[in-house]
Amino acid sequence: MVDVRIPLKDLAAQYRALEAELEPAFREFLASGQYILGPPVEKFEREAAEYLGVGYCVGVGSGTDALLIALRALGVGEGDDVVTTPFTFVASADVIVRLRARPVFVDVDAETLNISPGAAAEAVTGRTKVVMPVHLYGLPADVTAIAAAIPGIPILEDAAQAIGGEFAGRKVGSLGAGAAFSFFPTKNLGAFGDGGLIATDDGTLADIARRLRVHGAVSKNYPEEIGYKSRLDGLQATVLSIKLKYLDAWVARTRGLVARYRERLAPVEGVALLAEPANCRPAYHQFTVRATRREELRPFLAGEGIASAIYYPAAVHLTPAFANLGYGAGSFPEAEKAAGDVLSLPLWPEMADEQVEEVCAAVAEFYGR
Ligand SMILES: Cc1ncc(COP(=O)(O)O)c(C=O)c1O
Structure with a gap:
């Protein structure tokens, strides 16, 4: 086994860079005696709302819970359809199934691998309660085109991978009726555990989400409805408040690294790059290419000490858990094709330019052999 010299991400590098700022904040938090919700979470919710340009943010236990709670706050339940992408x-x-609603998948655009606005519009029926685009790999989906194609249907952005991105001059997460973010450690804004956030301009939606995250109760021990137990904890909020100040710089840095990757890999036959539409400013969570002979390329890179990953090896409709929806092979050709050739290469904000050069040289060597 060759040692991994260039990992997919190096989370400890970010900790080392921020250690001097994080540790006193941890100590203050630990001495505070209040560990769940409370002042650090309220502070982070205000800062995130200001950063995103939305009226309200609600911190929850994970990105998954942010989606679940936001969908439920939008009224999704039994008998409803939610239109979304199978390549996510x-x-x-x-979360759609857990609400007893039905995911209605539509194929992705071959160039961006984000949901195709035209296909989303075609899938909308009287049962459609919400349309949920996913900003895959941090590349903003065209929410404006989707909204124009499906007037009157709320859009929930799955922005788990894309905090810091912009579409047509507006921050990802401020483009629809609501948005869900994840602070899973590898994400653009990563906590030291699980965490998530709902963003919205709709005060009623935010109130429902706040209630649902604490068992459905506004006043304790007197629930109005059955909710969840899903809060952002204060330690994570403390970390996130500190890290949020650096997010734009990290996004700019990863964009620079991706520009270098794109320039070096564009001439390499065997590699195809995803489109980067002019009206958006991606916040790259992954740098993902389409690679011919992917299954040979991966071990070759591993032999050079270079990590890689496949997001995602199967389109969701072809996984056993979703088999009962009745889709099959061939239902969404672009998503299925992507599952067969996408490859994510190392990318994190502290990555050195030389490391990108090394990865590109190894990829070029593989295809040049
Ligand atoms: C597109 C997408 N949606 C939702 C989630 C769920 O987020 P979490 O892992 O914080 O529950 C993730 C991340 O893992 C994701 O990548």
Whole structure:
């Protein structure tokens, strides 16, 4: 086994860079005696709302819970359809099933791998309660085109992978009726555990989400409805408040690294790059290419000490958990094709330019052999 010299992400590098700022904040938090919700969470919710340009943010236990609670706050329940992409992390779709609603998948655009606005519009029926685009790999989906194609149907952005991105000059997460973010450690804004956030301009939606995260109760021990137990904890909020100040710089840095990757890999036959539409400013969570002979390329890179990953090896509709929806092989050709050739290469904000050069040289060497 060759040692991994260039990992997919190096989370400890970010900790080292921020250690001097984080540790006194931890100590203050630990001495505070209040560990769940409370002042650090309220502070972070205000800062995040200001950053995103939305009226309200509600911190919850994970990105998955942010989706679940936001969908439920939008009224999704039994008998409803939610239109979304089959080429995403399973959480985007499993929350729909957990609400006893039905995921209605539509194919992705071949160039961006984000949901195709035209296909989304065609899938909308009287049962459609919400349309949920996913900003895959941090590349903003065209929410404006989707909204124009489906007037009157709320859009919930699955922005788990895309905090810091912009579409047509507006922050991802401020484009629809609501948005869900994840602070899973590898994400653009990563906590030291699980965490999530709902963003919205709708005060009623925010109130419902606040209630649902604490068992459905506004006043303790007197629930109005059955809710969940899903709060952002204060330690994570403390970390996130500190890290949020650096997010734009990290996004700019990863965009620079991706620009370098794109320039070096564009001439390499065997690699195809995803489109980067002019009206958006991606916040790259992954740098993902389409790679011919992917299954040979991966071990070759591993032999050079370079990590890689496949997000995602199967379109959601072809996984066993979603088999009962009745889709099959061939239902969404672009998503299925992507599952067969996408490859994510190392990318994190502290990555050195030389490391990108090394990865590109190894990829070029593989295809040049
Ligand atoms: C697109 C997408 N949606 C939802 C989630 C769920 O977020 P979490 O892992 O915080 O529950 C993730 C991340 O894992 C994701 O990538």
